[in-house]
Amino acid sequence: IRWVHAARPSRSDSLNLATKWLYKEDWNRRLKALEDLNTAVPVIETGDRERDAAIAFSLKVTLASFVGPTRNLPHPSLIFTRIPGRGYSARRDGSDHYWQWSGQSVPEAYVALSGIASAAPDLARGAFRNYLAAADSTGFIDGKPGLGGQRSGLLAMPLLASLALNIYLYTEDLAFVQEVFPGLLRFFERWFSPDMDADGDGFPEWRSIDQAGFANHPSFAPHRRWSQNIDIARAECPDLAAYLIREAHSLQMLADLLARKDVRPALQERQKALLAHLDRMWCEETGSFHYRDRDTHITVSGGLIAEGPASAALLPSLELDPPNCLLVRVQGGRDFRPTFSVLLEGIAADGSATRETLTGDSFIWYRSMGAAMTGQRYARIDRITAQGLSRVYNVQVASADWTHQDQTLLLPL
Numbered sequence: 001i002r003w004v005h006a007a008r009p010s011r012s013d014s015l016n017l018a019t020k021w022l023y024k025e026d027w028n029r030r031l032k033a034l035e036d037l038n039t040a041v042p043v044i045e046t047g048d049r050e051r052d053a054a055i056a057f058s059l060k061v062t063l064a065s066f067v068g069p070t071r072n073l074p075h076p077s078l079i080f081t082r083i084p085g086r087g088y089s090a091r092r093d094g095s096d097h098y099w100q101w102s103g104q105s106v107p108e109a110y111v112a113l114s115g116i117a118s119a120a121p122d123l124a125r126g127a128f129r130n131y132l133a134a135a136d137s138t139g140f141i142d143g144k145p146g147l148g149g150q151r152s153g154l155l156a157m158p159l160l161a162s163l164a165l166n167i168y169l170y171t172e173d174l175a176f177v178q179e180v181f182p183g184l185l186r187f188f189e190r191w192f193s194p195d196m197d198a199d200g201d202g203f204p205e206w207r208s209i210d211q212a213g214f215a216n217h218p219s220f221a222p223h224r225r226w227s228q229n230i231d232i233a234r235a236e237c238p239d240l241a242a243y244l245i246r247e248a249h250s251l252q253m254l255a256d257l258l259a260r261k262d263v264r265p266a267l268q269e270r271q272k273a274l275l276a277h278l279d280r281m282w283c284e285e286t287g288s289f290h291y292r293d294r295d296t297h298i299t300v301s302g303g304l305i306a307e308g309p310a311s312a313a314l315l316p317s318l319e320l321d322p323p324n325c326l327l328v329r330v331q332g333g334r335d336f337r338p339t340f341s342v343l344l345e346g347i348a349a350d351g352s353a354t355r356e357t358l359t360g361d362s363f364i365w366y367r368s369m370g371a372a373m374t375g376q377r378y379a380r381i382d383r384i385t386a387q388g389l390s391r392v393y394n395v396q397v398a399s400a401d402w403t404h405q406d407q408t409l410l411l412p413l
Helices: 011-023 027-038 049-063 106-116 121-133 160-171 174-190 238-257 261-280
Strands: 304-309 318-324 326-331 341-348 353-359 364-366 369-373 378-387 394-399
Touching: 049 106, 106 121, 106 160, 121 160, 121 174, 160 174, 160 238, 174 238, 174 261, 238 261, 304 378, 326 341, 326 378, 378 394
Parallel strands: none
Antiparallel strands: 304 394, 318 378, 326 369, 326 394, 341 353, 341 378, 364 369
16 A cells, blocks of 8 residues: 655645655655665674664664754754654744754764764764854854754863764765864864853863753752752863863874874873863772862862751851852742842851852742852851741752762763
């Protein structure tokens, strides 16, 4: 039975398209073209039929996940699900697509394009070029450029030079390396700009957990009750150091392919500095790397300081040695953000008396919980007072614990 499903803006256009495919198109010619196209897909045999099937199906799914190009991206781009409930744009321009169709994120592209380069090198190279098409003159490459013109507004995860090297290892396309290398070099250096390296020590920071690729982070997720809710921009993270060290290494390998000896010294200097920072984040006692405070460069443990109803002041009078940032949570009420502020009084890291007010706008509010981080470090916290909150709200104050462990700390290894 031969059947056709055609979906166009009008019923008559749909009927005409369906009629064309039922009665006018040469299906044998079309199917032959598909067979010819699929001869390029490698057949991988491992001796295990189930594993062979998994590899074959993964290639099939990945090949079906390229859409485009559009006026916003010059080459076919990756989407992350190919099902009937996704893909239609009521606005007709793709700007209203669900997140799985709203752009090619770097972590997924790193996996997919590295794997697809052997089966469809043109698709892999084209999707990679889409990132450079989303770059500006400073080297900023958006982390999730979309077919509908979507942009994440975040600098891409530093995996692009490593991805370009992976594509080259399959394709041996030196012209491709020559084409993308200048943009990759600018992108790498862009990570060391003042907006990405707030303290200017040569060790950049993530701007958000979305940029880091780990939304449910136990230390930095801002919306989760089980997270510490630390602002990731205030942390120096071993995983980012690992990515940048690998990028520097990949860029040196690409430079060697192009005989670009002139760029090696600067890359080696960056790599050496990052390795030195990373070494200082290793703890022999725990056998692990650890996060550290961006400004003090120390790793300090923390814990709950005070908790109680918002209608009464909290009086912990607690010494913090060494001084540490404080994390303030407000819980209760409804989903909307109330109008309130929290006043903290104590002793600053330099020994002076200090007062700090966190306004409601400072809190990231989600499902009856708001979290904020103090702008300064406290050697002692004496008093916490919530203003504008009734007793249905609860206030919790803790010091940041930089010793928490998670799987990202394994990346440097």
